[in-house]
Amino acid sequence: MALFVSGLSHRNAPVELREQLAVDEDKLRELLRDISSTNVVREVIVLSTCNRVEVYAVADVPGEARAAMFRQLCHHRGVEPTAVEAALYTFAEGDAVRHAFRVASSLDSMVIGEPQILGQVKDAFALAQSCEAVGPALHSLFTQAFAVAKKVRTETEIARHAVSVSFAAVELAKKIFAGLEGKAVLLVGAGKMSELAARHLVEQGVFPVYVTNRTWARAQEMARALSGTAVPFDELSTALAAVDIVITSTGAPEPVIRRETVHRVMHGRRGRPLFFIDIAVPRDVDGAVDTLDDVYCYDIDDLKQVVDANIRERVREAHRAEALVEREVSKFLAKLGDVEVIPTIVSLRERLEAIRTGEVKRTLARLPGATPETREAIEAMSAAIVNKILHAPITKL
Numbered sequence: 001m002a003l004f005v006s007g008l009s010h011r012n013a014p015v016e017l018r019e020q021l022a023v024d025e026d027k028l029r030e031l032l033r034d035i036s037s038t039n040v041v042r043e044v045i046v047l048s049t050c051n052r053v054e055v056y057a058v059a060d061v062p063g064e065a066r067a068a069m070f071r072q073l074c075h076h077r078g079v080e081p082t083a084v085e086a087a088l089y090t091f092a093e094g095d096a097v098r099h100a101f102r103v104a105s106s107l108d109s110m111v112i113g114e115p116q117i118l119g120q121v122k123d124a125f126a127l128a129q130s131c132e133a134v135g136p137a138l139h140s141l142f143t144q145a146f147a148v149a150k151k152v153r154t155e156t157e158i159a160r161h162a163v164s165v166s167f168a169a170v171e172l173a174k175k176i177f178a179g180l181e182g183k184a185v186l187l188v189g190a191g192k193m194s195e196l197a198a199r200h201l202v203e204q205g206v207f208p209v210y211v212t213n214r215t216w217a218r219a220q221e222m223a224r225a226l227s228g229t230a231v232p233f234d235e236l237s238t239a240l241a242a243v244d245i246v247i248t249s250t251g252a253p254e255p256v257i258r259r260e261t262v263h264r265v266m267h268g269r270r271g272r273p274l275f276f277i278d279i280a281v282p283r284d285v286d287g288a289v290d291t292l293d294d295v296y297c298y299d300i301d302d303l304k305q306v307v308d309a310n311i312r313e314r315v316r317e318a319h320r321a322e323a324l325v326e327r328e329v330s331k332f333l334a335k336l337g338d339v340e341v342i343p344t345i346v347s348l349r350e351r352l353e354a355i356r357t358g359e360v361k362r363t364l365a366r367l368p369g370a371t372p373e374t375r376e377a378i379e380a381m382s383a384a385i386v387n388k389i390l391h392a393p394i395t396k397l
Contacts, residue, residue: 003137004062005099006070006090007047007054010110013087020079021053025127027076032131034072040065043135045128045142046073047103049120051110056100058137066090097141098329104145105152106159107321113158113314118149140336148328155324158317161310166196168306169277169298170204173245176275176296181205184243188212188236188256190222191249193279198226198247210239214250240265240274247277248284259288266292279303349390356382 008018023031028046035044035055043058053073059065070088074081091099102108104121125142128134134142153159162168170180177183183206187194190213198209209228213219216232223230231239240246240262250256257276266274276297278285283299290297360382364375 002060002062002092003056003058003096003141004066004090004092005054005056005096006066006088007052008084008087008089009052009054009108011108012089015050017083017087018051018053021048021073021077021084022050023048023053023073023076028127029131031072031076032128032133034076035069036131036133038068038072040068043138044069044133045124045138047121047124049117052103054103056096056138056141058135062090062092094329094333097332098325100141100145101148101325101328101332102322104142104149105321105325106149107152107318107325111163112311112318113161113163115159118146121149122146141332144328144332148325151328152321152324156317156320158314158321160317161313163307163310163314164196165279165300165303165307166193167200168303168310169197169247169279170200171306171310172277172296172298172303173201173206173275174204176273177244179205182207183245184208184210185245185247186210186212186231186239186243187222187226187228188246188248188284189250189252189280190215190218191251191279194247194249194277195222195225197277197279201245202226206245210243212236212239237261237265241268244273245275245277246285247279249279250284251280252284253282255282255284255286257285257289259286259292262289262292262295266294269294277303349386352386352389356386 008021010018023046028048031046032044035041035046040061041057041059045056047054047056055066055069055073057065057069066088070084071081074084099108104118106112106114106117109117121142125134128138162171173180173183180201181204183201185198185201185206187198187210190211198206202209209223209226210231211219211223211226211228212231212233212235213222214233216230219230219233222228236256240257246257248257262274271294273294273296276285276289276295278297278299281300285297285299289295360378363378364370367374370378
């Protein structure tokens with residue numbers, strides 16, 4: 001039996017191909033049952049995300065199993081197999097173990113260190129288990145992959161630094177304020193990026209949340225989604241006076257927040273800082289706003305600089321994580337080798353012991369007058385011979 005993984009990912013296949021093979025949970029159950037029923041695999045797990053579609057399996061003939069599984073997958077998705085075959089990669093045995101550990105640890109992700117992939121791998125494992133498609137080999141592999149992923153996250157800082165614009169905004173806010181608990185935030189405009197930034201801030205304890213937009217219905221919709229309060233757009237200056245953090249993304253052709261407006265607002269704040277996160281292009285906040293005391297304004301380029309620096313830091317941490325994974329692969333393969341060798345040793349000893357007892361019995365039958373001491377000596381001598389015969393092969397195994 002051989003362990004292998006085969007599939008395609010963001011590294012070697014465009015999204016147009018990946019999306020054709022992506023499988024939802026209900027279809028995945030059906031696919032696992034169909035693959036298992038072919039008897040070409042002993043065990044199988046299918047991992048399907050937006051960035052990868054992979055099949056982890058144990059089979060007697062890996063090449064045949066790979067071809068059969070992807071024929072099934074292509075049949076389920078209505079895709080021509082020849083369109084997929086050229087993009088497939090395959091890793092076997094130790095390379096398959098290394099790949100599984102790297103995927104679970106997010107070292108093979110589009111964004112190194114992202115946390116979603118581990119949950120997706122766990123879901124794929126649980127689904128395959130529920131379909132009775134997981135045996136001892138894949139159970140051992142994935143259980144260890146989860147442990148390695150946890151070790152990578154706790155022993156390196158690969159996930160510490162923000163690599164999305166929306167989360168970089170949170171990092172900057174933490175530097176401005178001693179703590180984010182109880183800080184109020186205002187969303188000016190209702191863009192997706194500003195919503196993500198607001199959600200990250202809320203997770204850090206920011207509250208209450210206010211939303212203003214030129215379209216009142218959109219402001220109300222976003223406010224409901226964030227458990228916040230909608231504010232009429234013509235009350236923008238009043239809202240600015242009440243909050244600590246402002247996230248802007250209106251899509252307006254010219255700034256909607258002018259220096260004079262913020263200057264008036266700051267008079268009543270008594271030195272309380274006001275933090276602007278301007279995600280819009282063109283910018284929503286007048287560049288001169290940043291010259292005011294106690295006002296901190298960051299635009300999309302500032303956030304991008306933070307992201308770029310953090311990506312470089314993650315890459316450095318990824319080198320440490322890769323070394324950790326290599327150590328864990330070696331330990332797992334050594335342990336796997338022990339597990340595979342033990343039955344061989346036991347079988348060999350049982351066979352030799354059966355031969356020994358048979359020969360001793362026949363010898364003693366020809367020596368009816370042998371004393372108990374002689375019988376005991378023959379038993380001891382034959383056992384010693386078996387142990388000496390076994391010593392060399394056991395040591396080499």
